[in-house]
């Protein structure tokens with residue numbers, strides 16, 4: 289059986305830093321595909337560009353996945369039309385929380401690409417064991433941590449990398465060093481990335497896209513016999529960084545994530561795994577660092593936010609029949625606060641007059657706690673059949689403290705503060721996946737899942753209309769609904785994986801029906817508050833589509849790989865004649881010809897995106913999503929390894945320097961009338977890395 293369930297993008301542990309993404313398929317344990325270059329490589333073999341600042345950028349290469357990009361360091365994961373908090377993402381095993389209520393710091397942005405060791409994406413229906421609320425998918429990123437020594441004595445390992453990209457005059461440098469025996473390991477790393485506003489075409493620049501970040505990690509690990517222990521800290525210090533699709537930019541995101549894990553192999557297939565984390569971060573965003581806030585045209589607005597979170601995971605697994613049986617508990621909780629300050633500097637934008645200051649405290653002591661347990665069995669039924677069965681129960685508890693704001697908000701404040709805001713959600717997830725090995729060359733997979741997601745705190749607790757809604761970036765403002773139900777998805781998946789020694793093709797079809805899908809609507813309450821205001825509402829939705837990969841090896845040196853993604857998102861029983869869902873990637877694909885020979889590699893890559901005309905519309909056509917035109921991009925990439933461990937990468941992206949708009953990007957300044965944020969123009973990049 290070779291049907292893969294996961295894709296791992298190992299970012300260059302032994303190659304160039306953010307530059308080389310080697311996709312290695314994680315096969316089921318009973319087949320070895322090592323040595324089959326094509327199966328092991330596919331898309332990932334192209335050295336990526338220095339434009340790869342956050343790990344989320346890698347998702348563009350994963351079948352079915354994409355990125356909702358709101359800024360250079362603000363890439364929100366998307367998978368088969370689901371995005372943001374609908375996807376379960378862990379960083380070093382921790383279910384990190386965002387400090388920004390508008391997702392300026394999505395989890396995959398926490399560890400910079402040069403320090404990311406591996407990104408794993410579960411394809412199709414994610415197993416319940418992969419995390420709580422794996423509603424729209426499950427992804428796991430792990431930071432680099434060096435190696436244990438192989439023999440006696442002390443060994444050092446590490447990686448140093450640097451790179452330059454012309455389109456934003458950006459550069460990065462990173463260093464990781466580890467010293468270890470065969471039992472103990474200590475490591476430390478640091479990185480710095482900086483760039484200006486990127487160029488679009490003819491030296492035009494895209495405003496609010498500069499970035500500046502420092503990160504460091506440190507940790508200790510211990511292994512002996514059947515025990516493994518590790519403690520790790522990762523710190524992110526993002527400075528002035530643009531988020532052009534949102535109303536403000538990042539002044540800073542500061543703070544860190546502590547995590548510790550312990551696993552014990554008891555022998556005979558019995559295993560115990562635990563993980564705990566604690567996280568505390570501070571964030572300030574403002575419209576004065578890069579935009580005209582604080583001028584006669586626009587009031588000075590800023591928002592100061594805090595998050596404190598923690599969690600525990602415990603899993604036990606043992607052999608049962610011809611497979612593995614596991615049970616586990618997971619729990620986490622998070623606390624969120626936000627304080628908006630608006631100083632009246634403009635007489636025209638409707639804010640406070642003449643230097644007066646108003647403060648709004650929209651999120652005060654908001655809490656979201658999840659308690660969950662699961663059980664799963666995965667194994668062989670017979671030689672040709674593999675079965676995975678899982679069930680998970682999750683209880684989500686949420687509450688919000690009293691809000692405050694200026695006089696005109698008094699009524700809304702009283703209405704919010706005078707009701708019980710505690711909410712409980714009970715969710716039962718189920719997965720069933722059956723894999724059938726029809727022949728040596730063909731595997732077929734059938735999957736069914738029932739997955740749930742409780743509302744986010746923004747969806748539940750926004751008492752006044754704001755755009756702080758988890759990075760939707762649609763130009764609208766939203767109010768919440770305290771009566772929201774949790775979302776329940778029924779997911780069906782059929783995958784075919786055909787492969788021989790030289791070629792492969794693997795299409796995956798899916799259909800998801802979502803009961804109580806949460807999206808904005810122009811409800812009566814929203815209309816009463818004004819134009820461009822939406823209220824989070826439960827609707828019915830369906831999403832379906834296909835993701836496909838294919839490839840062919842001509843000989844030892846030349847190969848061809850291609851991929852295609854299609855998703856359609858529809859509202860069921862729409863009250864208007866518009867029934868499309870928001871922010872669905874258009875039909876897109878990529879094709880790549882790769883030449884490889886003793887230390888050298890070159891690739892030509894073509895990327896295409898179709899028009900997207902299936903866009904969300906609302907009552908009276910106010911706040912509708914804009915359509916986008918299709919486009920093609922040509923990228924050239926090369927890589928050279930003169931000595932083992934030293935890799936030089938270079939390339940040109942968007943060779944033709946054409947100007948395009950990403951349908952998954954937002955509108956400039958969070959205003960639809962400004963049009964969409966443009967994509968980068970031609971980028972010439974070079975990188976150098978050394979692994980030891």
Ligand SMILES: [Cu+2]
Pocket residue numbers: 388389390392537538571572573
């Ligand atoms: Cu922010």
